[in-house]
Amino acid sequence: MPDGAAPVLDVRDLKTVFRTRGGEVHAVNSVSFDLRPGELLGVVGESGSGKSVTMMSLIGLLPSPPAEVRDGEVILQGRDILRASPDELRSIRGAKIGFIFQDPMTSLNPVFTVGNQIMEPLRVHLGMSKVQAELRAAELLDLVGIPDAKRRLRDYPHQFSGGMRQRVMIAIALACDPAVLIADEPTTALDVTIQAQILELVKDLRRKLGMAIIWITHDLGVIAGIADRVMVMYGGQVVEQATVKELFGNPRHPYTRALLKTVPSLSGGRAGRLQVIEGQPPILTADPSACPFRMRCTHAFDRCARENPRRRPVGPGHDVACHWDPEPANA
Amino acid sequence: MPDAATSPAEGSRKLVEISDLKMHFPIRTGLLRRHTGDIKAVDGVTFDIYEGETLGLVGESGCGKSTCGRAILRLYEITGGSVVIEGRDVAALGPEELRKARPTMQMVFQDPQASLNPRMTVADIIGEPLNEHTSLSSNEKLARIYELMDQVGLNRTFANRYPHEFSGGQRQRIGIARALALNPKFIVCDEPIAALDVSIQAQVVNLLEDLQDKLGLTYLFISHDLSMVRHIADRVAVMYLGRIVELSPRDALYDDPLHPYAKALLSAVPEPDPTHEATRQRIILQGDVPSPANPPKGCNFCTRCPEVQPLCHQQDPDLIEVRPGRYVACHFVKPDNLTAGSTGGTEAKERNQQGESQ
Numbered sequence: 001m002p003d004g005a006a007p008v009l010d011v012r013d014l015k016t017v018f019r020t021r022g023g024e025v026h027a028v029n030s031v032s033f034d035l036r037p038g039e040l041l042g043v044v045g046e047s048g049s050g051k052s053v054t055m056m057s058l059i060g061l062l063p064s065p066p067a068e069v070r071d072g073e074v075i076l077q078g079r080d081i082l083r084a085s086p087d088e089l090r091s092i093r094g095a096k097i098g099f100i101f102q103d104p105m106t107s108l109n110p111v112f113t114v115g116n117q118i119m120e121p122l123r124v125h126l127g128m129s130k131v132q133a134e135l136r137a138a139e140l141l142d143l144v145g146i147p148d149a150k151r152r153l154r155d156y157p158h159q160f161s162g163g164m165r166q167r168v169m170i171a172i173a174l175a176c177d178p179a180v181l182i183a184d185e186p187t188t189a190l191d192v193t194i195q196a197q198i199l200e201l202v203k204d205l206r207r208k209l210g211m212a213i214i215w216i217t218h219d220l221g222v223i224a225g226i227a228d229r230v231m232v233m234y235g236g237q238v239v240e241q242a243t244v245k246e247l248f249g250n251p252r253h254p255y256t257r258a259l260l261k262t263v264p265s266l267s268g269g270r271a272g273r274l275q276v277i278e279g280q281p282p283i284l285t286a287d288p289s290a291c292p293f294r295m296r297c298t299h300a301f302d303r304c305a306r307e308n309p310r311r312r313p314v315g316p317g318h319d320v321a322c323h324w325d326p327e328p329a330n331a
Numbered sequence: 332m333p334d335a336a337t338s339p340a341e342g343s344r345k346l347v348e349i350s351d352l353k354m355h356f357p358i359r360t361g362l363l364r365r366h367t368g369d370i371k372a373v374d375g376v377t378f379d380i381y382e383g384e385t386l387g388l389v390g391e392s393g394c395g396k397s398t399c400g401r402a403i404l405r406l407y408e409i410t411g412g413s414v415v416i417e418g419r420d421v422a423a424l425g426p427e428e429l430r431k432a433r434p435t436m437q438m439v440f441q442d443p444q445a446s447l448n449p450r451m452t453v454a455d456i457i458g459e460p461l462n463e464h465t466s467l468s469s470n471e472k473l474a475r476i477y478e479l480m481d482q483v484g485l486n487r488t489f490a491n492r493y494p495h496e497f498s499g500g501q502r503q504r505i506g507i508a509r510a511l512a513l514n515p516k517f518i519v520c521d522e523p524i525a526a527l528d529v530s531i532q533a534q535v536v537n538l539l540e541d542l543q544d545k546l547g548l549t550y551l552f553i554s555h556d557l558s559m560v561r562h563i564a565d566r567v568a569v570m571y572l573g574r575i576v577e578l579s580p581r582d583a584l585y586d587d588p589l590h591p592y593a594k595a596l597l598s599a600v601p602e603p604d605p606t607h608e609a610t611r612q613r614i615i616l617q618g619d620v621p622s623p624a625n626p627p628k629g630c631n632f633c634t635r636c637p638e639v640q641p642l643c644h645q646q647d648p649d650l651i652e653v654r655p656g657r658y659v660a661c662h663f664v665k666p667d668n669l670t671a672g673s674t675g676g677t678e679a680k681e682r683n684q685q686g687e688s689q
Binding site for chain 2: 163191192193194195196197199218219222223224244245249258259260262263264265266273275277278280281
């Protein structure tokens with residue numbers, strides 16, 4: 001993919017800490033990435049790797065006593081939104097950045113109709129009249145594949161199934177035609193056959209609308225099918241970033257390599273034993289000046305404890321944060 | 332490692348025989364809580380589990396797989412059918428006999444957070460079944476607790492800690508140690524890895540496999556993770572809306588699913604391989620699973636089946652053996668080489684195959 005187009009979203013050195021009684025937790029540690037127009041960036045990592053906190057930080061959704069976005073820049077269409085006022089932020093959220101959360105039941109308000117909830121951003125951000133908003137809301141429901149859209153606007157969230165609720169969430173997120181859509185584990189709570197429906201819908205919507213998407217998941221299979229580029233997070237950091245083909249075909253970071261091997265495959269050979277990543281995910285109160293993966297890494301050496309590796313390029317559009325070099329001769 | 336037999340070895344004994352198991356939950360409505368209907372969570376399920384094998388039970392949420400597992404251990408009073416474990420019909424045992432039968436059958440639960448008492452130490456939790464069912468002295472008991480902790484890979488020095496001090500994977504190890512305490516023969520693993528991170532799942536699955544080899548355990552492995560079931564199970568049963576739609580040896584099912592639902596389910600699983608994903612043909616099922624309180628007339632799957640025929644709306648198909656060791660409940664998967672169209676390909680590998688008829 002040519003890097004010609006200016007990124008819609010450019011995140012530089014984002015740092016978020018949580019102040020707890022046990023000390024500071026470095027949940028996001030110098031995360032940088034960009035998102036190009038029309039691209040789908042997959043973010044993979046285990047729970048606690050910082051993938052959700054990163055996204056919440058950049059749109060100012062973290063409660064702040066415990067959380068503090070300490071450093072960094074988030075440039076959305078040329079403006080640094082980390083330094084935007086709360087009012088400005090409110091007009092950016094929903095209008096310029098759409099958000100889809102994991103659990104569609106808890107993110108929809110049970111006492112308002114679905115129509116009401118889709119119309120809210122349209123009226124607040126775009127200043128539509130009630131009639132206009134209702135028409136647009138029906139269009140949106142239709143767009144996300146809910147049959148009989150006009151009538152369903154009057155239904156409440158509990159009258160929809162899990163997959164249908166997630167479609168409603170997508171409709172809300174798309175309401176104001178955002179430049180960036182952030183989807184945080186949008187299919188994790190769904191069954192595989194319903195997940196397949198939603199993935200199909202998202203592919204279809206991308207073709208029609210062409211927005212840039214950040215897709216957070218822990219499921220490598222979902223990423224393989226949907227992403228253009230993938231960012232792997234571990235211990236609050238980006239450890240590897242590459243195009244989807246490159247990442248699955250030529251993973252460089254020991255964590256990415258191990259992660260790909262721990263997942264049994266549905267087709268292909270069946271290994272005798274599953275490969276294991278020994279140990280536990282890191283506790284992020286520890287000093288962020290060492291590599292977070294070193295305790296579980298099979299290639300760790302003394303430098304890994306002294307110095308947190310910086311991301312370095314290893315190929316076109318491929319970078320990795322690791323001191324170890326799988327092919328020392330020539331990369 | 333030698334590949335485990337894909338079908339139960341000749342002469343292998345049936346440890347668990349389940350026939351026509353039904354578990355209905357009453358729906359009560361109105362002021363008088365009148366009984367107005369039933370949720371047919373498990374509605375006539377029949378299968379056997381052979382000694383030493385792992386039977387995978389897969390399906391989507393709400394299909395009744397967990398209820399089935401719990402009903403087999405009689406954690407519910409079942410509505411109908413029989414569950415014979417080691418020659419004893421568990422469904423018909425009285426309270427005292429049932430209590431005596433408990434040590435042979437145990438369970439590992441999905442959520443290790445909710446299934447461990449937060450006010451008990453690890454030693455108390457693992458030792459509780461020993462208190463209930465054995466008369467060991469306190470020294471013997473402690474020795475057994477340590478032995479169990481070693482077996483599941485927990486450090487002995489943690490014996491006096493509480494569950495909240497452990498990570499998810501370690502908590503699941505505590506749950507496994509508790510299940511092993513009384514030397515059971517049969518363990519129902521109800522989504523034991525669903526709550527764990529990917530890198531921890533492999534640790535727990537390897538542990539379960541090691542324990543099976545060492546102790547000769549028989550598992551019913553309930554999961555919605557089809558890739559993991561392919562890894563661990565010898566035979567796999569696919570459930571849909573309270574019924575088993577297909578029961579086949581693992582490789583046969585994954586290479587060539589016969590039931591339309593099994594096909595759709597397998598094709599919906601995303602695979603961590605972008606090249607393969609790009610070319611893959613998916614069967615996208617329309618709509619949602621119907622409510623088990625009001626299942627459709629005829630075949631349960633008729634509302635979503637891509638190959639539905641008029642007959643499916645009228646008559647409920649039976650689970651019949653269509654190939655050696657393969658059971659399918661579909662009107663249009665005919666026994667052996669009478670198949671119509673859609674199933675072909677790998678049949679040639681099978682025994683007694685005369686050739687394909689079209």
